[in-house]
Amino acid sequence: MRDTRESRLLLVLLVAVAFALITVDIRGGEDSPVDGARQGAATVFGPMEDGVSAAVDPVGNAVSAIRDSGERHDRLAELEKENAALEAKLGSDDRNRSRLTQLDKMLKLSGAGQYGIKGAQVIAIGAAQGFSWTITIDVGASDGIKRDMTVLNGDGLVGRVTTVGPDTSTVLLANDPDFTVGTRMEAGDELGFASGQGDRPLRVELLNGKAEIKQGDRLVTFGSQADKPFVPGVPVGVVSRVDPSAGDLTRTLYVTPYVSFSKLDIVGVVVEAPKKDPRDTVLPAKPKPTPTPTVTVTVTPSANAPIDGQIQEEQ
Numbered sequence: 001m002r003d004t005r006e007s008r009l010l011l012v013l014l015v016a017v018a019f020a021l022i023t024v025d026i027r028g029g030e031d032s033p034v035d036g037a038r039q040g041a042a043t044v045f046g047p048m049e050d051g052v053s054a055a056v057d058p059v060g061n062a063v064s065a066i067r068d069s070g071e072r073h074d075r076l077a078e079l080e081k082e083n084a085a086l087e088a089k090l091g092s093d094d095r096n097r098s099r100l101t102q103l104d105k106m107l108k109l110s111g112a113g114q115y116g117i118k119g120a121q122v123i124a125i126g127a128a129q130g131f132s133w134t135i136t137i138d139v140g141a142s143d144g145i146k147r148d149m150t151v152l153n154g155d156g157l158v159g160r161v162t163t164v165g166p167d168t169s170t171v172l173l174a175n176d177p178d179f180t181v182g183t184r185m186e187a188g189d190e191l192g193f194a195s196g197q198g199d200r201p202l203r204v205e206l207l208n209g210k211a212e213i214k215q216g217d218r219l220v221t222f223g224s225q226a227d228k229p230f231v232p233g234v235p236v237g238v239v240s241r242v243d244p245s246a247g248d249l250t251r252t253l254y255v256t257p258y259v260s261f262s263k264l265d266i267v268g269v270v271v272e273a274p275k276k277d278p279r280d281t282v283l284p285a286k287p288k289p290t291p292t293p294t295v296t297v298t299v300t301p302s303a304n305a306p307i308d309g310q311i312q313e314e315q
Helices: 006-029 035-113 308-312
Strands: 116-125 134-137 150-152 156-162 167-175 182-186 190-198 201-207 218-221 236-240 251-257 265-271
Touching: 035 116, 035 265, 134 265, 201 236, 218 265
Parallel strands: none
Antiparallel strands: 116 134, 116 265, 134 167, 150 156, 150 265, 156 167, 182 190, 182 218, 190 201, 201 251, 218 236, 236 251
């Protein structure tokens, strides 16, 4: 159509009619006079729209698939994160179970000895260079900890407190060469002094050079004046070797400690000593000896074996 004055007037007229129809349709609502025309148009153009929709659907499906794929990826990442968190929780639970076991064992030991203890966790370990064996625990002066208090765990003697800060303390371990503790043999009064030797057994000098000691005998702490730095009755270890006395005034023993100093986690500081010496009551139960099986061999003579009389006759 050419751009003439008539065509312009026709375009303006059509636009005016369109606006008029829109206004009438809006005002008419559900009773709009153009509703019939709309339905007719839908009848005519509906199949065409379905065809266009069918043609466009694959593209829409592809977009939807990409969106769903992204959602599935996000869900997978979320599940992987939840799985990692669950594994971490399980690992944490295992560690907590181990700590609960240690704590339960320590409480039983302290209960048997009537020790009042303050539980603590090892948060640092000192360098073992130059035979320096120390640990740092997460309790200090604000928790009632003082210098020269006994430290133990569920197995026995760990060491003694040497330095106290507001919230942490340093413990000198019993296997440090600068560590010395008075000991007493189980079921007897043989006294001695145990000293640390790093990763080797404790060295114990008995005051009685003629004492009858054998491998497997056990020792506990003798205790100190006013129970500092050591309370009595704490298990120390088991005799692993006895040096011949050779007439010496003292006798040397080598003792395997109950405590594994390289695997410390939960410990207890004795803040209240027992009212009386527990003696040997805190020692663990002795393992039952394994019976040695005996084999009895019975010889049954063969039916064809000759008897003495037959042998003599044949001769």
